[in-house]
Amino acid sequence: MENTRVTLIVGATGAAGSRILERGREQPGHTVIGLSRNKPVGEALWLATDLDDPQQLAEALATRPDIGRIVYASRAPHDETGVEDVPGNLRMLRNLVDAAEASLPRLSHIHLVHGAKWYGMHIGPYRTPAREGDPRHMPPNFYYDQQDFIAERQQGRDWVWSTSRPNFVLDVAPGRARNMVSTLGAYAALCRELDVPFDFPGRPGTWNALHEVTEAKFLADGILWMLGEPRCANRAFNMTNGDAFRWGELWPFLAEQFGCRPGTVRPMSMAHWMAGKEEVWERIRERHGLALPLDQVASWRFFDFFMGMDYDVLCSMTAAREAGFTGFANSWAVFADQIAAYREARILPPA
Structure with a gap:
């Protein structure tokens, strides 16, 4: 359907978002829109808005009711190694989903870009190769809060969610x-x-x-695959180079x-x-x-x-392979x- 061909990249100037935006725009028949607090010079397909301002965010999304898919690649400010801001990261995502449900009648898929910190790789040794269903580590970890939120919110909705878990990008x-x-x-x-x-x-x-490691363009291709693959609905997938x-x-x-x-x-x-x-x-x-x-x-x-x-x-790529990903x-x-x-x-x- 045409509505699945318009994709919004939230956090499109960041490490992951910029490559997803770039690779998406290379696909024929796709319209890919960026979102960040500040609009880059020369960008026409862009929404400049603040994820911490619900009203401004809703007004911005309302200008593009044709958006059907969202890739959420934004994060609250953080340092290189520490525990990241759980309330801040959850609040920004909730604001986005609230605004999307209110303003985007064609919403079909929300994807969250997470990472291998899901398995506690930043804490110490963990079971490897890590699989998507492995037990969680002792919180806090904002990935857990975000996935729990999106999974609960999706219940009874027409849209689906997915998440990717790259390692060092x-x-x-x-x-x-x-x-x-x-x-x-x-x-x-x-x-x-x-x-x-x-x-x-x-x-x-x-x-x-x-x-x-995970090469950034490879990650982008994997995420775009998830958006178009029905077998990825309401699931998380590791996304690493495979070696x-x-x-x-x-x-x-x-x-x-x-x-x-x-x-x-x-x-x-x-x-x-x-x-x-x-x-x-x-x-x-x-x-x-x-x-x-x-x-x-x-x-x-x-x-x-x-x-x-x-x-x-080390993360296992078995789940993605079984769902049809060959990258x-x-x-x-x-x-x-x-x-x-x-x-x-x-x-x-x-x-």
């Missing part, structure tokens, strides 16, 4: 420091500039554990990509040891004409977070491609 996003590839690249550039080996700063257990790696095997490959001497396992707090390295980065930046200061390229707290996981971080991404190739893209954008220096 890899994307080329200049200016977004909370990014694995750009942060690794900044660290490597500093190692080269200071003529020290590209040591692995994580824990010894992290070096050997199995890890996984796994050990840092111990990937690290020499990354050293080669970055043009560094591979080092050894040397646990250290990056938030501590990278403090004050802005002057070194500025030397690199000036020599290579790089676009951004260090605090817009690397998040050292985020680096410490993912380097501290000395246990397997995959080669994680090693994703790292290489995104390193090259950051260099082309003059965010990271050449090797």
